[in-house]
Amino acid sequence: MKSNRKTFGIIIIGNEILSGKTLDTNSHLICTELHNIGLVCKEIVTIPDIEKIISEKVNLFRQKFDFVFTTGGIGPTHDDKTSNAIAIAFGDLLTLNKEAKKRLEKHYSDDLLTNARLKMAYVPSRAKLIDNPVSIAPGFFIENVFVFPGVPKILEVMFKDILKKFKKNKKKFIKKIITTTLSEGIIGEYLADVQKKYSDLEIGSYPYFKKNTFGVSLVIIGETSKRVKEVCDLLISYLEKNNGNPRLF
Amino acid sequence: MKSNRKTFGIIIIGNEILSGKTLDTNSHLICTELHNIGLVCKEIVTIPDIEKIISEKVNLFRQKFDFVFTTGGIGPTHDDKTSNAIAIAFGDLLTLNKEAKKRLEKHYSDDLLTNARLKMAYVPSRAKLIDNPVSIAPGFFIENVFVFPGVPKILEVMFKDILKKFKKNKKKFIKKIITTTLSEGIIGEYLADVQKKYSDLEIGSYPYFKKNTFGVSLVIIGETSKRVKEVCDLLISYLEKNNGNPRLF
Numbered sequence A, B: 001m002k003s004n005r006k007t008f009g010i011i012i013i014g015n016e017i018l019s020g021k022t023l024d025t026n027s028h029l030i031c032t033e034l035h036n037i038g039l040v041c042k043e044i045v046t047i048p049d050i051e052k053i054i055s056e057k058v059n060l061f062r063q064k065f066d067f068v069f070t071t072g073g074i075g076p077t078h079d080d081k082t083s084n085a086i087a088i089a090f091g092d093l094l095t096l097n098k099e100a101k102k103r104l105e106k107h108y109s110d111d112l113l114t115n116a117r118l119k120m121a122y123v124p125s126r127a128k129l130i131d132n133p134v135s136i137a138p139g140f141f142i143e144n145v146f147v148f149p150g151v152p153k154i155l156e157v158m159f160k161d162i163l164k165k166f167k168k169n170k171k172k173f174i175k176k177i178i179t180t181t182l183s184e185g186i187i188g189e190y191l192a193d194v195q196k197k198y199s200d201l202e203i204g205s206y207p208y209f210k211k212n213t214f215g216v217s218l219v220i221i222g223e224t225s226k227r228v229k230e231v232c233d234l235l236i237s238y239l240e241k242n243n244g245n246p247r248l249f
Helices: A026-036 A051-064 A082-089 A098-107 A115-121 A152-168 A184-197 A225-241 B026-036 B051-064 B082-089 B098-107 B115-121 B152-168 B184-197 B225-241
Strands: A007-013 A040-047 A067-071 A094-096 A122-124 A128-130 A139-142 A145-148 A174-180 A202-210 A213-222 B007-013 B040-047 B067-071 B094-096 B122-124 B128-130 B139-142 B145-148 B174-180 B202-210 B213-222
Touching: A007 A026, A007 A051, A026 A040, A026 A067, A026 A152, A040 A051, A051 A067, A051 A082, A051 A145, A082 A094, A082 A122, A082 A145, A094 A098, A098 A115, A115 A122, A115 B184, A122 A139, A128 A145, A128 A152, A145 A152, A174 A225, A184 A202, A184 A213, A184 A225, A184 B115, A213 A225, B007 B026, B007 B051, B026 B040, B026 B067, B026 B152, B040 B051, B051 B067, B051 B082, B051 B145, B082 B094, B082 B122, B082 B145, B094 B098, B098 B115, B115 B122, B122 B139, B128 B145, B128 B152, B145 B152, B174 B225, B184 B202, B184 B213, B184 B225, B213 B225
Parallel strands: A007 A040, A007 A067, A067 A145, B007 B040, B007 B067, B067 B145
Antiparallel strands: A040 B040, A094 A122, A128 A139, A139 A145, A174 A213, A202 A213, B094 B122, B128 B139, B139 B145, B174 B213, B202 B213
16 A cells, blocks of 8 residues: 555564563554554564664664654563663663652652662653653653553553654544455455555455354555545445445444 | 574564554464473564565574464465465465365365465465364465464464474473562562573563552573572572562462
8 A cells, every 4th residue: 555654663572472471462552543543553573672682673663664662671670671772772871860760759768769660760861751650660752762661551551642642643544344244265356456456545354253154344444535435335336246245334 | 591492483464463453362372382392482573464575574584583483364365465475485486286275175165166265275386284174275384484374263273283293392491480579679680680690591570460469470491490490599588588478380
């Protein structure tokens, strides 16, 4: 699909995902929310807690995509390497952020603000903080890279706050769904023809199974209602002719 | 962690994951099962249904890792591009696999074996089939690259069959878990010291919240019981001294 839509990539950082200990749901949240306002996710990658791997991937992604989101690796322990990796990627240094320190001091009494916790107040010198109303230790962003913690409940609150900024520059796009009781094997060739003719649109085809029925959801995405409607009309007329019981959503 | 353990990477193919329509759980299944028999996942990547992107990523991964698993994109529609992308990656050609065709002919009556469905019998000429007892259309492998469909219920059956081959060459490793009621912020510095001293082991630290309690799970992984026991003894003694109520699993 040719498009002017802004792109993004997601970097999930954490051995716990790679070992199967934890199911990553953060990328799904970020993709869903940004897709809804017209951004396109080009790549999601999960990598281990290794500084060099993180900084190389951040440098690759920030050049390839308009925005980059990272999750994980900004906590207080030895396996939290993201902040320093981001500093390295930008040729920057970790420095004690006074505002972050102040917030942590307010949250933890003196004896609980350990060196390990204070580590969370060190961010790259050029970074700007992202508020964390749940566990206080902030995320941050630097240029087009947004750095979030990995705990889903905390990420969710912080991400939805950042999302407001993106919504301001929202680019509209049109999405329609057609369901049919015909299977992909039956309609596949026709769909391929339509996709070829309408290369400016994205036509996705997803089989579904629920209760005792099955069928296919066709998802049509484009930048103008006119083009999307043209394709929907074509598909519905084809499906009706072939007893495919099309329904438009 | 320095290791002789075999490595693998996973390539998840499909716009439906990148748009947030579908939550990927396939990589979690593969990681869990292979971690349990001692393999190490180095990278998971999710990419769109674009032939060039798929073949480039397959070529990168198959050189970097011992094994590569792909999911998605081998169905009957125009957005299923994986098989051809794999052929391109290996400098091979898609050819009609007689055995795959025979299975599809048996499964579908003549009028239902459409051209779109027959597309699923085309695999790279050097590929070997992976049986699909659910929906018949096979997966395949070529050298160290294993190609699976994206529908989780089908992938699960097919993957567990392949898993048997890996279990035969299983390399043992030792894993222990210690839980404590002390938080990461308290034990972080000590943990970092221990990790530095025991660089041949992997010490992971994962906060948990359940019901009204919280704490940390420490996961210690190594290749000999002796080394893992040494670290466990150290950590337990430290946690006991600091009223961290350690429990070993």
